[in-house]
Amino acid sequence: MIGIFDSGMGGLTVLKAIREEMPSIDVLYFGDTKNAPYGSKSREELSRLTIQAIQILRARSARSIVSACNSVSASMTVSLMDTFSLSSEGTPEYLLEMVGPTVSYFKESTARLLLCATTATIKSQMYQNAFEMIGKHVDTLAIPELAGAIEAGAPDADIERVIRTSLEEIEMKNYDIVILACTHYPLVANVFERILGKSILVFDPAVAVAERVKKQLWPREMADGKTIFLLSQDSEPFRMYVELLFPKSKYSIEVLQ
Ligand code: DGL
Numbered sequence: 458m459i460g461i462f463d464s465g466m467g468g469l470t471v472l473k474a475i476r477e478e479m480p481s482i483d484v485l486y487f488g489d490t491k492n493a494p495y496g497s498k499s500r501e502e503l504s505r506l507t508i509q510a511i512q513i514l515r516a517r518s519a520r521s522i523v524s525a526c527n528s529v530s531a532s533m534t535v536s537l538m539d540t541f542s543l544s545s546e547g548t549p550e551y552l553l554e555m556v557g558p559t560v561s562y563f564k565e566s567t568a569r570l571l572l573c574a575t576t577a578t579i580k581s582q583m584y585q586n587a588f589e590m591i592g593k594h595v596d597t598l599a600i601p602e603l604a605g606a607i608e609a610g611a612p613d614a615d616i617e618r619v620i621r622t623s624l625e626e627i628e629m630k631n632y633d634i635v636i637l638a639c640t641h642y643p644l645v646a647n648v649f650e651r652i653l654g655k656s657i658l659v660f661d662p663a664v665a666v667a668e669r670v671k672k673q674l675w676p677r678e679m680a681d682g683k684t685i686f687l688l689s690q691d692s693e694p695f696r697m698y699v700e701l702l703f704p705k706s707k708y709s710i711e712v713l714q
Contacts, residue, residue: 458483459670459678460519460549462510464493465608466695467640468525471555472684473702474667475523483680485519491689494605495528496575496639503532503577511549513687513713521551521674523666527574527638530556531581551673558669559638559662560587568658569631570595573623574638575604584638596632598623604641610694616645620652634658644698684708 461468461475465488472486487510489495495503507529514522524530563570572584572595579599588595600623606616635657637643643661650659684706688695691712699708 458485458517458519458680459674460485460487460511460514460517460522461525462487462489462514462522462529463524463526463640464488464495464528464604465490465641465692466644466698467604467607467642468523469698469702470640470643470661471523471525471663471666474661474663475670476703476706478667478671479675479678481680481682482674482678483682484684485514485517485687486684487513487687487689488692488695489689490608490692490695493608494575494641495526496577496604497601498528498577500532500577500581503529504534507532507534511552515549517687520549521678522549522553523670524552524554525640525666527555527640528577530554531575531578531583533581533583553666553670553673555638555640555662555666556583556587558665559636560584560591562662562665563588563593564591566593566634568633570634570636571627571629571632572597572636572638573600573642575599576601578638595636596627598627600639600642603645604639607641607644608692608694610697613645613648617648617652620645620648624652629653629657632657634660636660636662638662682707686710688712 461472576599579597602619606619646659
């Protein structure tokens with residue numbers, strides 16, 4: 458069984474892409490809805506929550522873990538754990554995260570890139586440095602309120618206002634692709650597309666992450682295709698998105714006490 462975690466419903470976009478690649482993988486998904494949103498938290502808080510999330514998943518026998526949260530990558534805990542195997546029993550066999558697969562995807566690209574993400578992600582300079590390492594430049598834009606608004610199930614009109622307000626600062630004709638580097642944002646990709654029009658491509662990194670997961674974990678994780686969702690606090694919008702994205706799947710939702 459693989460474990461996936463995020464602050465809340467954002468990781469569902471990654472789960473969906475993984476499911477499309479590997480329908481018969483068993484998944485334990487932890488949404489830390491009680492502590493969402495993560496994107497405005499400090500690196501220290503994010504490190505603490507990351508370790509906690511990994512422990513929850515490991516305690517329920519998830520062998521390999523996918524951090525479906527860019528803000529968690531920004532805390533660097535995930536990459537440090539991966540590199541140094543920080544705690545022997547707590548360390549998963551495989552630990553995959555968002556930044557590496559996303560940046561690698563653009564290795565051969567000559568497109569002009571704008572990356573939108575949470576404040577924590579942009580402030581960490583993680584993406585900026587990673588793109589520089591492959592000899593590319595990326596411009597960035599933090600959209601501070603957006604993940605929280607999506608997580609709260611805000612109506613489309615509010616989501617559109619939040620996105621428009623942030624994009625107002627940007628000269629959009631300078632870009633070919635907008636990378637949605639917060640896993641919540643693809644849930645409202647249609648709003649981005651409406652605002653940006655046809656000349657700009659809206660890119661969801663979940664595809665690249667799912668490919669990487671398949672490369673590392675298939676076929677060793679072949680199983681029955683069941684999904685268990687664990688939430689740190691019940692959330693109606695979370696339940697709604699699960700129904701919307703996985704209408705035909707067998708799943709259960711458990712709220713941790
Ligand atoms: N979905 C997460 C990310 O990719 C977290 C967003 C948030 O909770 O602020 O950054």
